[in-house]
Amino acid sequence: MEYSKEFKAALSAFSDAEKDKLIFRLLKKDKLLSKKLYFELIDPETTDDKRNTMEENVEEKVHLASKYIGNAKYFLSVIRKISAEITEHIKITTDKFGEVSLNLLLISKILEYNADLSRQRFDNVYKLYIYIINKVFRSLILIKKLDEDYWMEFDEYLRDIREKILQNHYMQKLCINNGLDFNWLESERIPDNIDVIMKEIKSQGFLR
Numbered sequence: 001m002e003y004s005k006e007f008k009a010a011l012s013a014f015s016d017a018e019k020d021k022l023i024f025r026l027l028k029k030d031k032l033l034s035k036k037l038y039f040e041l042i043d044p045e046t047t048d049d050k051r052n053t054m055e056e057n058v059e060e061k062v063h064l065a066s067k068y069i070g071n072a073k074y075f076l077s078v079i080r081k082i083s084a085e086i087t088e089h090i091k092i093t094t095d096k097f098g099e100v101s102l103n104l105l106l107i108s109k110i111l112e113y114n115a116d117l118s119r120q121r122f123d124n125v126y127k128l129y130i131y132i133i134n135k136v137f138r139s140l141i142l143i144k145k146l147d148e149d150y151w152m153e154f155d156e157y158l159r160d161i162r163e164k165i166l167q168n169h170y171m172q173k174l175c176i177n178n179g180l181d182f183n184w185l186e187s188e189r190i191p192d193n194i195d196v197i198m199k200e201i202k203s204q205g206f207l208r
Contacts, residue, residue, distance in 0.1 A: 036092045051098040054089050055105060058082060062109040069116045072124040076131060082106060083135075097150060100142045104157035107132055107139075111164035111171075122170050129174050134207055136161065136180060137198045140190050151187035158185040178206045 027034040065078040086102045117125055143154050162185040165171050179201040184190050
């Protein structure tokens with residue numbers, strides 16, 4: 001939404017007390033904005049601190065969720081909630097590095113339970129696997145947008161994820177069927193047009 005000069009002028013004409021009152025009313029309705037302003041203005045924790053906390057959070061919650069792998073629908077719903085927490089962290093801190101590293105960590109931690117996942121009926125874990133493959137694609141797109149200085153750290157996650165996928169027959173097969181080239185799981189080998197490739201794959205009815 002664009003604001004007219006007149007509207008901006010009217011807001012500027014408010015007294016300090018009126019502006020304060022308006023700000024607090026808005027913050028009560030927008031918890032995310034409130035958290036973001038708190039972080040930017042007075043939070044003693046840095047982005048790195050917040051990311052470290054999120055890493056612990058992801059590891060702990062995936063471990064707890066692993067007890068429910070047999071209930072694939074519920075397990076995926078918990079994973080989506082963890083992903084939503086990562087998204088909130090990114091919106092609050094604008095943590096571009098964490099946007100990649102935390103999502104790759106989430107994928108890696110899920111795949112630590114390959115043995116349990118492999119015992120499930122393929123129909124039951126299909127949506128989870130497609131969800132993971134989509135996350136891998138999106139992470140590759142984000143990596144290409146970041147400075148190459150970060151690539152080495154991402155490659156540790158990518159190598160780990162590749163090894164775990166190759167240990168899971170159905171996951172491996174589904175990756176191939178949905179156009180994910182395992183050679184791309186190394187930062188310097190990610191195609192420059194990976195975003196276009198993903199769009200084309202989706203337009204053909206895959207990744208769903």
